[in-house]
Amino acid sequence: DTAVSQTPKYLVTQMGNDKSIKCEQNLGHDTMYWYKQDSKKFLKIMFSYNNKELIINETVPNRFSPKSPDKAHLNLHINSLELGDSAVYFCASSQNRASRYGYTFGSGTRLTVV
């Protein structure tokens, strides 16, 4: 059973389009995250939700909007996609908002904007 699953795995789309990425975790964790990994492999946090409540909102364009319908799901909607949004987006979860035990990551969504 996959602990943190993301869909889709690959997404190729044109500039200006709107797209969504979905994430689900079956670990019973309270906290979920979206990370962006650029071509140089740097992982940068975008958002974090704890039990459906937004707790981290880094400096991200407001074209990116996360939504957490319940604590097992965290989706990411991106409006008016730009070339610079091309990256791998990782969903992750942790037992609670205390980060000391690390996170469990999904396998990523590779977004290419053309």
Place this chain on the structure above:
Amino acid sequence: QKEVEQDPGPLSVPEGAIVSLNCTYSNSAFQYFMWYRQYSRKGPELLMYTYSSGNKEDGRFTAQVDKSSKYISLFIRDSQPSDSATYLCAMSAGGSEKLVFGKGTKLTVNP
């Protein structure tokens, strides 16, 4: 100064070599330290976890933390081609503070 610095490599070693991967950090509040391994086109997976200073060993992997120098290391003994991956350090001050990642070091172990 970035919070966490990690030499991106790439690092290429022969099979059987001892590999040393390192990170330095500036935030003295960090007390939880992790190493993640990320294979190509996969998500990062937690490899080692240590709290505060000291060593932790797990099979061929040893994690070391020196808080006085703000320096952490991951040693891989008898490296194998299957160890070829990008290794990311990560650390946290605990509480509700987020994990901060290094940029990752790409390692290739040649048979």
